[in-house]
Structure formats: C-alpha cells, structure tokens
Amino acid sequence: MSNVMNMDLIYKLFDAANMHRWNDHLRPIDLTEIDKQAHKAAIAWVLGKYEEQERGITLDWRRIIEGSLFSFMKRTVLTDLKPQLLHRMEDERFDEVNDYVLSEISSSIPDLNADFLKRFEDHIRCTEPVLEDKIVAAAHYLATNWEFNLLYDMNRHSYAIDQTKAAITLELAQYSDLIGVKNTMGSQSMTFIDLIGQLRFQQRWTRVPRIPATTVLGHSLMVAIMMYMHDLDVGVDDKQAYNDYFTGLFHDLPEVLTKDVISPVKVNVKGLTDILDEYEHELIESRMMPSIPEAWRDELRFFVYDPFTDKDDVRFGKVAGRELKMCDVMGAYIEANVSRRYGICSSKLLEGEESLRKRLMDEGDCINAESLITRFDEMRI
Template identity: 40%
Template sequence: MISRSLIEKIFAAASIERWNDHPRPVQFTELAKQAHKMIIAYVIARHEEDRGKSLHWQSLIEGGIFEFLHRVILTDIKPPVFHKLMAHKKERDKLNLWVVERLQNDLEALSPALFNRFSHYLLTDPDSNRERKILRAAHYLATKWEFDYIYEWSRPLYGIDATKDEINRQIEEHRELGAVQTMLMNRELPDTEKGIYGFIALVGQLRFQKRWAQTPRIPETSVLGHLLIVAILSYFIALEIGACPRRSYNDFFGGLFHDLPEVLTRDIISPVKNSVEGLDDLIKEYERQAMEEKVYPLIPFEWRREIRYFTEDEFLNRIWPADNSSPQILQSEEIEETLNNDEQNPIDGRVIEACDKFSAFVEASLSMRTGITSPALDEAKRKLYARYANKKLYGFPVGMLFDFFW
C-alpha cells in the first residue's frame, strides 16, 4: 500500500530549490527538474529504439523513480559535492545504503519486490546498463536547460564558467546516444527546425506555469512538477492492481504527458472550464489543433500516435491494439481483466484522473497545513474529498489516500 510517508517524500521535492546559491530569474525546484529529466529520458529512449536498440522500459521508469527518491533523501548535499561523492565507490556505497534504509519501510509497504529492485539499483554498478546511461544523459540535459537561464544572470560569479564547462563535458560523454547528438546539433537552429530539442525545450516551459496561479500557496508547484507526481502515483497504483507491463508503461507516461497541451493553452482551472456549457469541449478542440500545429512537427512521425494516446481523452479508460486505427474508449470505471495484456495496449485513464485530483488535493492540504489558505483552496479540498472518499478502483482504496491528508 502507498504510505502517507512516501507521498510526503514525493511532494517534498516541490520545496527543494535548485541553484539557490546563484541568482535566478525564477525558482527552480527539484520536482520540476526530475519531471523534465524523465520526459527527456523518454525522448532519448524512443530515439534509441528507432535505431534498433533494445530497451527495458520498466527499468528506465523505475530507475528514474529510484533516482528521484534518492535525490530527495540527499537533498542537503550540494550537487558538485554530491557528484564527487557518487564518483567514489566507498562513499557512494555508504550513502546509498543509508538511503535504502531510510526508504525501506515505505517501499516494502508498497511492494517488497519493488524495494528489492530499489536496493539492487542503488547498491550495484551505476554503469551497468543502457537505461542508466539514458537517465544520466537526461539528467545532464535537464541541468543544462536550467543552467542556460542561470548563466546569463551569473556571469560575474567566480567559478561559473567552470560549472558550464563541467555540464558540457558530461553531456559530450553521452554523444553515443543518438538523441543527444541530434539535440546538440539542432539546439541553435530556428525553432521550426529544432526537432526533438525543440520538443524538450517547449516541455521545459511548463515549469514556468504555476498551478493554482491566482491562489497563494506553499509550496508552489508547476505544471511540469505536477506531471511527475501524477506519473509516479499512477505507476505505483498500476503495480498494486497487477497491471501488465504495457499498461504500467502507459499509466506512467500517460500521467507524465497528460497535461502536455497546457504548454500551449496554460493551466485553465476547472471552475472556468465548467462555467460555460461546451467550453471544456472547445478548449479540448483547440488543444488538439495546437498540438498538431506546434508540437507534433517537432517529433518523429512514428511517435505521434503514442503522444496522442497519452494526451487525448486522458482521463478515460481505453485500449489501442496495434491493428486499430484509433483508440477504443471504454465506458466502464475499470478495465476488464481480459484486456489486461500487452496486445490490447490498455491505459487507466480513471487511475490517472484519480492521481491528478489527489495531487491537487494534497497541494491544497499541504498549503493549508502551513497556514496559507483561501476560500478557493478550502472549497477545492472539500469537493475533491467528497468525490473520492471511500472510492475504490480495482479494489485499491483510492479514498484512503485522501484520508491521509484530510
């Protein structure tokens, strides 16, 4: 079962500031950085598959989650010191063992098998497989994207060029990955020619879009950070309900991409969408057109089917077998067990929706717990709790998650 303690650790990343010893045009958080990293990892991994390389997607997803939790626990160590410690086996093993011990209760309560994979991931050779290399490359590309903003404000700082050189050196070491080579070549081209680099740059802009933009709240969260929270929680529930590998993959990346169109439309709050009959449908149609015009031209044609699957009808259960021209929307709250196989390509839109609403509920609850509240937060919290209290999906007690923060 997903514990309250584990949820709090995930949300804690929204309070972890990055580059806090540098002048910054905006606040950069660990949560948004890790979300950007996982989207970049998806791009690199898809590109590797296009080159005929085999990948184990569960290892990539879980590796990203494990590294995220690892960084949350070790948040007090500055990145340069952190990376030096990780480069020395003796110190690395001591730190990693301590992290494993700190997370053991939470992860064993969720899944003993997942905890064993987590422990093995942290206590084995970090250069052992392609998935780890992809995650490392994604880490440095996400860091580079942030640093390009930091650098313009930090030129007078002592050592800033050394930081720049080190980030560039780390990225250069991953040129063997085809997507890294392509992105480095395309980043200086005009926007319409940037391709996959343009895609990750556009997605990165979601970190500038605040959730609850007109409501004071602590900690603030961005749309980009919210995507990772929904993805991780959706993946954990997929594990709990025995989802097949493809369904678990879809639930994670469906959560990670479900608000992607908001990079073009901004985060329009539910009361506005629901205030005029037909407005929500009109917004959805505009989002589809904007995606066709501005997002899909940046990615390979072969990827567009999957991104559409993740971003359209995102809160409905659906299947999409390979020989079907379009997804089949399922009207039921739950996907039948006969459809729980890789060939049916199922995705739990209802699970993603529950995690999306739960994320909003926790955001409101955490802010109110610090004393920063408003009628909007109080109303949203009460409505969400009323909707999901006692609710179950596939026997999983979704309502209990809401009880944790009520």
C-alpha cells in the same frame, strides 16, 4: 505484503517541491527538484524513443521508469548537496552514501513494499549500468543543462560559473553516443524538450496562493508516479504500465499551448471545455507534433488526447483512464491539503480541497483513495 502505493512515499516525493535548485545563483524562475525530476522523466522518453526508432533496440521501459523514480527517491535524501561534492562522495564513499540513503528511506517510509525496496537498493548500488541506465543518466544532465542555460547570462560574473558550464558539458559528452543527446545538443530550434520545459513556468491553481506553488510539470510527474505505483500493486503488464505512466506524465502537455484553466471556469462557462479541446487539438498538431519525429506522433496523440478515458487500442494497448483521473485528483488534493496545513489558504482553496476530498471518497475506490487519505490525515508534515 504492503502496497507500493504508499502515502508516506508519495508525500516524500511531493515534498521535493520545497527543494530549491541553484539557490546559490540568481534565477529567472524558481527551479525546484520535483520539476527537474519531471523534466528528466520526459527527456528519458525522448532519448529512449530515439534509440528504439533509429537503432531498432527493444528497451526495458520499466527499468527506465524505475531508474527515474529511484534516482528521485535518492535525491530526496541527499537534498542540498552541491553536485561536485555529491559526485566526490559517491566516488570515494560509494557504499557509505548508499547505506545512509537506504537507511533514511527505510526509516521514513517504514511500510514500504519489500520487493520495491529491494529494487531500489539494487538500483542505487549498481556499478555496471546498462543502456536504460545511461538513458536516465543522460536525461538528468540534459535537464540540468536546460536549467543552466536559463540562468547562465544573469550569472556570468558569479564565482566558478564557467567551471560549472564546462563540467556539465563534460558530463554530457559521456552520453554523446546516444542519438537523442546528439540531436538535442545540435538543434538550433525549439525542441520537444524545450516545450516540455515551459510547463515548469506554469503554476497550478492560478490566482490561488499556495505553498509550495507547484507547477503543471511537477504535478504531472506525481500523477505518473502514483499511477505506476498503482499498476505495480494490481499487476498490469509491461505495455500498460508504460502507457499509464507516460499518459500521466504528458496528460497536461497541451497546457504549454493554452495555459492552465482552472476547473471552476471550465465548468461554469458554457461550452468552454469543447472550445478548449478544439483549440488544443489544433495547436498540438500545428506546433507540437512538428517538434518530434513523425514516427512517434501517433503514440504521443494516444497519450495526450482523452487521457482519462479507458482505452484498449489495437496498436498501442491499454490505458486505465479512470484510475489515472483519480491519481490526478489525488495530486490536486495533496496540493490543496498541504498548503492549508502549512497555513496558507483561501476560501477558494478550502472549497477546492473539500470538493476534491469528496470526489476521492466517492469515486476513488479504484486506487484505494480512502486508505491513502486516512494515512495522510495521520501524518505530521
């Protein structure tokens, strides 16, 4: 049977960096679909933790992870439809819409793992959502609401802007029974969700022009998804799959406090890495940890500190740090390679691409990097 970690699927998801959201409105920053999906995935963790900690509920985190991923896959097919139209189509033509989505995914990713494809189909055809599905749906609307709040003031005179605001508020009201929704909507201070959202402002490869100009948060989602695909292929247990995915999603979280420092600067300035690590830890403890309940803080430390180190913690379990690092390198390689193939490159980008490719060929056997790169070379993008 074919692997879940499939370069055709990886590129299809990465290409969502070219999908622009709210592009019929004035926007203070470019809002892309990949960033929205990354923000949604992080918000789902927050909502899930509230349910677990305050209600004592045991969640199926694989269903939350796959629910986020499958809804992302569906969105790559139904690209630029306005939400009102999409919701109407799904209400009135539910089966036909999902038939089309399934057909498009199957044809554009012909070698997709059959079991994974079946779970995707079950997800998009589901008509009786469980708690985990509600958490993913609520995270979707919270991420949408966060975006809308960014652009509302400069679009006050736009057509139907207040109707849009009312519609988002009405959608969120459906999930008001979730503790995290209630706490987030009622907060007057900066929340963890706001901190995560700031990673949508930070572009990768600072000072290096690229198309698409991906952000730190979008990159983090790609790392998390690739790691989850790899974990499905090697058959890790539920706890490690959870750890690997959310470590991947949160591995660059400290950059909201320090900004992205490109690797050549870290390598060439003696002692800078150690200095940055020291300041990152200090800032995480003083500014980030107070934004979440104390009961979650040790787990977030487990995700954020030394994410690329193999771990087997008595309390939290395993993280495959080496494989995670190779997914991180693969994400950076795709960013550089795609920009070059689009025709936007510089000497720094070319040097970066060559260095990343060599590292993947030398060290990436743990994620089958050579096979993935070979397929990527063959693809027309």
